[in-house]
Amino acid sequence: xxxxxxxxxxxxxxxxxxxxxxxxxxxxxxxxxxxxxxxxxxxxxxxxxxxxxxxxxxxxxxxxxxxxxxxxxxxxxxxxxxxxxxxxxxxxxxxxxxxxxxxxxxxxxxxxxxxxxxxxxxxxxxxxxxxxxxxxxxxxxxxxxxxxxxxxxxxxxxxxxxxxxxxxxxxxxxxxxxxxxxxxxxxxxxxxxxxxxxxxxxxxxxxxxxxxxxxxxxxxxxxxxxxxxxxxxxxxxxxxxxxxxxxxxxxxxxxxxxxxxxxxxxxxxxxxxxxxxxxxxxxxxxxxxxxxxxxxxxxxxxxxxxxxxxxxxxxxxxxxxxxxxxxxxxxxxxxxxxxxxxx
Amino acid sequence: xxxxxxxxxxxxxxxxxxxxxxxxxxxxxxxxxxxxxxxxxxxxxxxxxxxxxxxxxxxxxxxxxxxxxxxxxxxxxxxxxxxxxxxxxxxxxxxxxxxxxxxxxxxxxxxxxxxxxxxxxxxxxxxxxxxxxxxxxxxxxxxxxxxxxxxxxxxxxxxxxxxxxxxxxxxxxxxxxxxxxxxxxxxxxxxxxxxxxxxxxxxxxxxxxxxxxxxxxxxxxxxxxxxxxxxxxxxxxxxxxxxxxxxxxxxxxxxxxxxxxxxxxxxxxxxxxxxxxxxxxxxxxxxxxxxxxx
Numbered sequence: 097x098x099x100x101x102x103x104x105x106x107x108x109x110x111x112x113x114x115x116x117x118x119x120x121x122x123x124x125x126x127x128x129x130x131x132x133x134x135x136x137x138x139x140x141x142x143x144x145x146x147x148x149x150x151x152x153x154x155x156x157x158x159x160x161x162x163x164x165x166x167x168x169x170x171x172x173x174x175x176x177x178x179x180x181x182x183x184x185x186x187x188x189x190x191x192x193x194x195x196x197x198x199x200x201x202x203x204x205x206x207x208x209x210x211x212x213x214x215x216x217x218x219x220x221x222x223x224x225x226x227x228x229x230x231x232x233x234x235x236x237x238x239x240x241x242x243x244x245x246x247x248x249x250x251x252x253x254x255x256x257x258x259x260x261x262x263x264x265x266x267x268x269x270x271x272x273x274x275x276x277x278x279x280x281x282x283x284x285x286x287x288x289x290x291x292x293x294x295x296x297x298x299x300x301x302x303x304x305x306x307x308x309x310x311x312x313x314x315x316x317x318x319x320x321x322x323x324x325x326x327x328x329x330x331x332x333x334x335x336x337x338x339x340x341x342x343x344x345x346x347x348x349x350x351x352x353x354x355x356x357x358x359x360x361x362x363x364x365x366x367x368x369x370x371x372x373x374x375x376x377x378x379x380x381x382x383x384x385x386x387x388x389x390x391x392x393x394x395x396x397x398x399x400x401x402x403x404x405x406x407x408x409x410x411x412x413x414x415x416x417x418x419x420x421x422x423x424x425x426x427x428x429x430x431x432x433x434x435x436x437x438x439x
Numbered sequence: 440x441x442x443x444x445x446x447x448x449x450x451x452x453x454x455x456x457x458x459x460x461x462x463x464x465x466x467x468x469x470x471x472x473x474x475x476x477x478x479x480x481x482x483x484x485x486x487x488x489x490x491x492x493x494x495x496x497x498x499x500x501x502x503x504x505x506x507x508x509x510x511x512x513x514x515x516x517x518x519x520x521x522x523x524x525x526x527x528x529x530x531x532x533x534x535x536x537x538x539x540x541x542x543x544x545x546x547x548x549x550x551x552x553x554x555x556x557x558x559x560x561x562x563x564x565x566x567x568x569x570x571x572x573x574x575x576x577x578x579x580x581x582x583x584x585x586x587x588x589x590x591x592x593x594x595x596x597x598x599x600x601x602x603x604x605x606x607x608x609x610x611x612x613x614x615x616x617x618x619x620x621x622x623x624x625x626x627x628x629x630x631x632x633x634x635x636x637x638x639x640x641x642x643x644x645x646x647x648x649x650x651x652x653x654x655x656x657x658x659x660x661x662x663x664x665x666x667x668x669x670x671x672x673x674x675x676x677x678x679x680x681x682x683x684x685x686x687x688x689x690x691x692x693x694x695x696x697x698x699x700x701x702x703x704x705x706x707x708x709x710x711x712x713x714x715x716x717x718x719x720x721x722x723x724x725x726x727x728x729x730x731x732x733x
Contacts, residue, residue, distance in 0.1 A: 129663040153692040158659045161689070285623050292623045292657065409660035410651065411623065 099321070100383045108383060112390035116171065119394040123167040123401040124159060128408030131155050140164060166291055169299050169358070170400040170414070171393035173291075174365055176306040176351040178392025179385055181366030182373070183313050183348040186320045186381065187341060188250045195352040195366035198257030198345075202264035203234025204356040209271045209283050224298055224357040231353030234260060239345065248341040289362030289415035291400055298358045305354035309347045310389060316344055317381035324379065362415050364422040365396055375429050395422075467565040467578065468543050470551075474560050477584045478538035482520055482531060485542040488564065489514050490713035491576055492540070494592055495585040503534045510707065510715070526550055532557065540564065540579065544712070566712040568635040569720070573597065576714060592714050599717045600639065603724045606731045607641030613727050615642040616666035616695070619653065619706070621683060624661065628654045632716065633672070633709045640723035642668065662690060668727060669695040672706040702726050 125136040135151055139159045142149045149156055180195040188197070195201070207230020211223040242248065242256030272283060286293060319340045323330045330337050352366075369392040370384070377387050399417040406412060461473045482503035483489040489508040492501055498513065503520040518534060521527035523545040531539070531554070539554055543565030554561045562582050564575040573593050580589020615637050617627045627633040628649030637644040645664040646654060671683050680703045687696050695701055708719030725732040 127659050128657050129659045154662050154665070157662055157690060157692060162657075162659050162662075281620055281625065282622055290623060404657055409656050410649070410654050411657045 100378070100380045102382075105383045105386065108377065109386045109390065112387060112394070116390050116394045116397075119397045119401075120167050120171065123170075123397050124163045126401050126405055127158065127163055128405065128411075129154075129158055131158060165299055166294075166400065167397050169294055169302075170291055170397045172299070172303065172306050173355040173359055173362065174369075174392040174394070174396025175389035176310065176355040176392075177362065177366035177396075178369035178373075178388040179310050179313060180348040180351045180355075182370035182381070182384055182388045183320070183344050184366075185370055186324065187344050187348070188254050189324075190250070190254065191371070192367075193254075195348065195355075196361065196363075197261075198238050198253065198349070199234050199261030199264060200231050200349050200352045201356055201361050202261045202268065203237075204228070204231035204353060205287060205361060206230045206264050206267050206271070208286055208357070208360070209268060209275075212279055212282055212286075213271060213275060224294075224301070227357035228353050231349070231357060234264065235346065235349040235353065247338055248345065250341075253345070285413055286360040288413035289360040289418075290413040291359050292411060293360060294358045302354040302358050306351050309351035309354070310385075312347045313344060313351070314385050316340060317385050320344065320381040321379075360415075362396070362418060364415075364418040365392055368422045368426045369395055372426060372429055461560075464562070464582065466563045467575065468563045470561075470563065472560055472562050474562060474582055475537045478582075480534065480536045480538070481583065482534060482536045482539045483508065484520070484526070484539065485523065485545045486510065486707070487566075487572075487711050487713035488540045488542055488579075490711070490715060491579050491592075492583065494576075494714055495580060495583060495588045497583060497585065500583070502536060503531065510713075526554075528553065528557070531559070538562065538583070540582070542712075567630070568632065569600065569639060569716065572712045572714070572716060575712070596714055596717045600720060603640060603720055607724055607728050610641055610728055610731070612641055612643040613667040614645050614664065615668045615670060615727065616645050616661060616664065617670045617672065617709075618683075619672040619710070620655070623655050624658060625653050625655045628652050631710070632712060636709055636716070636720050636723055640720055640727055642723065642727045662692065665692070665694055667694045667698075667700065669693070669701040670723070670726070671701065671703050672709060673703055700726075 121137065121140075124140055125131070125133045131139075131151070135155065136159050139149055139151045139156055143156075143160055151159070177195050181193070184193040184195060184197060185191060187193075190197075204227045208223055208227035210230070211226035238253065238257045238260050239248075241260065242253035244252055268287075272280065275283060282293075319330070319335045322333055322335050323337060323340065327337055356362075370388045373384055373388040373391055377383050396414070396418070399421065400414045402421075403412040403414045403417045406417075461475050464472050464474055466472050479500055480502045481492065481497060481500045483492055483501060484505050486505065486508045489501070489504045490510055493511050493514065501514075501517055503518045504514050506519045506522050508514045508517075518530060519527075520530045520534070526546075536559060539559050539561045541551060541561060541563050543563050546563070551561055551563060562579075564578060566572045566575040573596060576592050576596075577589050580586045617633050617637065619625050619627060619633070626646045626649075627637075627644065628646050628651050631652045634644050634647055638647070645666050646656065669687060671680065673680070684701050687693070687701055690696055704719065704722065708715055708722065
């Protein structure tokens with residue numbers, strides 16, 4: 097494995113950050129209502145700087161209360177899911193791994209749908225909280241059943257996760273079959289992943305979990321590189337493999353749980369962004385993790401912007417866009433790179 | 440020819456029951472139906488059908504209803520034969536109905552075909568707007584031999600509608616946003632019952648140009664249209680109306696928010712094509728033009 101130099105990490109991260117800023121600006125200027133490009137940027141910059149803000153009340157609200165917080169939320173979730181996906185792929189040594197493979201998403205879904213059927217509104221903090229709890233309980237259950245002799249074996253963990261996920265899917269189907277037409281619509285949008293369900297206030301509550309989780313995971317990047325060469329090697333090099341796996345599993349799951357609890361199950365991002373980044377930048381996690389995060393953020397913000405404007409004023413669930421654009425792009429990467437370096 | 444008696448027997452079983460005591464009709468989706476002259480055991484497959492039939496005075500004859508049928512109160516005492524999407528065919532057979540009435544809006548063609556194959560005479564109504572409801576009431580009056588009662592209902596609905604039209608004539612139409620989904624925000628487009636009601640009640644549906652019946656809008660589009668009245672359909676019985684109003688209060692630039700004109704409406708009165716829709720119409724007119732309905 098070719099390792100990267102710190103200089104390269106910083107350079108590429110800086111470039112990707114610029115890309116991300118560009119995508120955020122684009123997301124803020126585009127929408128179903130036409131706000132002139134320059135005015136949108138002015139409103140955004142003036143409000144960040146403080147002082148007088150141009151534009152009408154409606155234009156200000158559209159830029160500052162709708163588009164900007166939504167872009168930030170999409171970016172946060174995109175980064176979180178991509179980083180979590182990269183970690184799961186390394187942890188499970190499985191190219192099919194994504195943030196949802198161990199059932200975290202199903203746990204979150206059971207929580208969200210139960211909250212919905214109990215009458216908690218999606219806008220309030222109740223639903224994300226119950227959903228988050230559902231996800232955390234699932235994480236602990238999978239850990240309990242996926243460990244043998246107190247040790248995490250990737251394959252056992254994978255099996256436990258998949259099985260618990262299937263079991264939870266049965267509960268989801270049961271809930272769906274007993275729900276009313278009106279609840280059904282919200283449930284389906286939630287399962288497809290949709291940012292309009294999230295309240296801007298929820299942004300502040302997921303922020304610490306996602307950001308904190310990403311930082312903790314990034315600190316393990318060096319050790320994640322080592323376990324790619326096999327457990328034996330890692331042990332010889334003095335890496336505490338058990339502890340590493342536990343930390344990675346818990347924090348990657350935490351990031352996923354916080355992300356899905358506010359905007360539902362947005363598919364594909366956590367699978368294709370880490371793969372794509374690996375194909376472009378190589379497998380060194382010190383670069384792969386920040387690159388996946390920044391690309392994932394840009395990708396999800398761009399997808400959400402498309403979801404808002406493609407059929408405007410009608411909005412599409414963002415999950416439709418991520419799957420529609422992510423799939424073909426990934427196939428293209430695979431074809432042009434010929435060989436797929438999974439790890 | 441040992442097979443011959445069996446064939447005769449099969450034919451006898453499959454033959455439509457007792458032709459003389461029946462009349463031949465074509466239902467609202469264009470299917471020919473043979474209906475008994477005075478049906479005694481009727482199953483209603485949708486809430487609006489149930490409401491129309493009880494309105495025609497068929498208390499004794501209605502033996503089965505769907506799980507969605509919640510009005511009138513008596514409907515809840517009848518046997519439940521399943522939901523729109525899944526009928527309980529065993530229960531239907533066990534009730535031995537001589538007439539089943541469904542709706543083109545909820546029951547699928549497969550279901551109706553299956554009921555037909557089971558030998559039940561099945562009549563489908565398919566009202567698409569206020570006028571369509573009047574037609575359906577008239578049709579069902581004929582189908583169940585209660586023509587006179589049907590006409591009484593139709594006349595009363597017509598005159599109540601006329602009163603609303605007269606009272607709101609020449610008034611400025613407020614821009615109305617109808618919210619039928621809390622998250623995501625879903626509104627009503629052209630061709631929906633609520634859209635028809637809004638314009639009959641003297642309002643202007645801001646989403647009237649949407650071709651989808653129930654388009655899902657982004658919030659910025661709502662801000663852009665600046666509705667003067669927001670109607671929230673009580674889509675979810677457990678939904679929290681205060682909460683919805685509170686959510687809207689963030690958007691001070693919307694006239695409906697400034698003037699406190701956010702109102703909750705019973706969804707059964709606006710999207711269920713039954714005679715009670717005229718109550719929904721009157722309530723809307725009151726909310727749009729309070730000065731005329733003191």
